[in-house]
Amino acid sequence: MKKIIRPLIGLIQRSFQSAAQPVPFVGTQPFIISKHRNIMALYDLAPEIGSQHFIASTATVVGDVELASQCVVWYGAVLRGDLNGIRILNRVIIGERSVLHTAASLPNGMPAVLSIGNNVMVQNDCTLYSCTIGDNCFIGYRSIILEGAKLEDGAVLAPGTVVPPGRLIPSNQLWAGNPAQYVRDVEEKDLNQLSYVIGNQFAIAREHDYEYLPYNSAYLQKENSPEDSNPELVATLRQYEDWEEGQVKL
Numbered sequence: 594m595k596k597i598i599r600p601l602i603g604l605i606q607r608s609f610q611s612a613a614q615p616v617p618f619v620g621t622q623p624f625i626i627s628k629h630r631n632i633m634a635l636y637d638l639a640p641e642i643g644s645q646h647f648i649a650s651t652a653t654v655v656g657d658v659e660l661a662s663q664c665v666v667w668y669g670a671v672l673r674g675d676l677n678g679i680r681i682l683n684r685v686i687i688g689e690r691s692v693l694h695t696a697a698s699l700p701n702g703m704p705a706v707l708s709i710g711n712n713v714m715v716q717n718d719c720t721l722y723s724c725t726i727g728d729n730c731f732i733g734y735r736s737i738i739l740e741g742a743k744l745e746d747g748a749v750l751a752p753g754t755v756v757p758p759g760r761l762i763p764s765n766q767l768w769a770g771n772p773a774q775y776v777r778d779v780e781e782k783d784l785n786q787l788s789y790v791i792g793n794q795f796a797i798a799r800e801h802d803y804e805y806l807p808y809n810s811a812y813l814q815k816e817n818s819p820e821d822s823n824p825e826l827v828a829t830l831r832q833y834e835d836w837e838e839g840q841v842k843l
Contacts, residue, residue: 659687674695686712713732716732730744739758
């Protein structure tokens with residue numbers, strides 16, 4: 594008996610140790626086991642996350658990370674608070690595959706914490722490294738903000754902008770290029786557009802969050818059948834059809 598049980602136990606252990614390997618399941622379909630966790634502690638550093646948030650299943654939030662309320666972290670994004678902390682306030686959107694990480698220290702002696710204010714949009718494929726982002730800022734696709742840089746309130750970066758270490762982006766200005774250069778002042782309509790984009794992203798994230806419920810929104814796609822709309826009428830019509838076919842005698 595031991596000769597049979599030991600190889601079987603070893604097989605099960607090897608199956609569970611292999612990340613993302615299909616494991617047979619009692620039923621018709623196999624299921625996938627993955628070691629990925631979208632929220633993970635590191636040492637004694639655990640993420641602190643506020644209410645009304647959405648963190649995608651393939652995102653990663655690890656270590657000393659603080660997220661306030663109404664924050665969205667989209668698929669593939671990484672928030673890595675290992676060497677220093679990440680502090681994010683309310684209504685912040687982190688786009689797909691963006692990476693937020695920190696340095697152990699800065700050459701100028703300033704804190705190496707990555708800080709993001711309220712109402713900030715970080716679009717897809719951005720890299721933020723031990724920088725400071727003020728309120729109402731917009732960071733375009735594939736932008737890079739390096740250590741010690743600071744965006745004041747209302748600053749806007751065009752897609753592909755690279756902000757060098759220690760650079761200051763003044764309030765309510767649009768910068769672009771590599772390295773970043775001043776383009777123009779930000780207008781009121783730009784700030785209104787930012788508010789609309791953040792609200793729209795949060796609404797979309799809420800719909801994604803519903804899909805993780807035990808009963809997702811698939812029932813909304815089902816067209817109501819006649820039985821659902823008026824069951825009594827359908828029952829009467831069926832009885833009349835049966836009577837015409839001679840199955841029911843009145």
